[in-house]
Amino acid sequence: MSNLFVVAYDDLATAQQVRDKLLSMNREYLVELDDIVVVERRAKDGKVKLHQTVNHAATGAVGGALWGSVIGLLFLVPLLGAAVGAAAGAAGGAATDTGVNDDFMRELSENLRPGAAAVFVLVKQAARDKVVPELAQFGGQLVQTSLSHDEENQLIDMAKAARAGAAAHTAVTG
Template sequence: MTTFTAWKFDSIDGADRAADTLKQVRSEGLVKVEDHAVLTWPADADRPDVKYEHRDDARAAGWGAFWGVLFGALFFLPLIGAAAGAAISLLNKRMNNVGITREQLERIGKEVGPGNSALFVVTSDRDLDRMAERFRGHEATLIATNLVAAEAAELRQAFDA
């Protein structure tokens, strides 16, 4: 099953450090990373910086569109009043098919802001128990996932330890 997760870090470099761990976990064969993106938002910046990693050139355009729609609607459009609701509605229609709910999108938009960072990951074929061991010590908040409740609790526990 393909899984989307979004993690918020209270530091600018937290998501980069977790992405390095993710790359290590991937190289050990504990997870297949379809793609991931790191968002950093310096406290004095108007907008975040986003880095994508497209591992599969054949599907890079598809992932670029996915991340573009997600981040564009949440962080780069002028989200004021009715425009915010319209952007979230459009994004919800696109993301609903991959198991990302409107509530999760709204939470991502509210939680991620100046002074922090976030790691967005699309994975498949994972070993959650062994992955959790590698992520202990990364202080993060799971802000969105399409995992079932027991799997999400397992991931939260790994980052909270």
């Protein structure tokens, strides 16, 4: 079972740095992600914008074009098959919503102040002792989790301890 974490940041750039850090840790097998999305509430117009990591429409189009070409070859019209397959794959991919529900992200992000951003992360598993200190350096405010209250409090305490340790290290080496 995966756990949801929503962390708010003061700006889009910090939220994107956190996303990039988590994706890097995913490649290092420190965390296993089901989904990660950066959501910003624009400063100009207050609208909520989702920055999805996976583009389902593009993925569907590529897969559809490949299968359309194969089927088109069977009927001696590979280009038509590829075109129809790409269109069908893109439509199917756009309709696919895996991971965190888009409507839920938009609704929760309406509470962000304009100019702020949040990272929505669906985590299968993680090496907490390595992941939490790496992410604590970015600050942020834990908005919501699917953890129990005890587990959430432990996570908050780990993040506070990591920030305090980083601050003490900076003061000594600074």
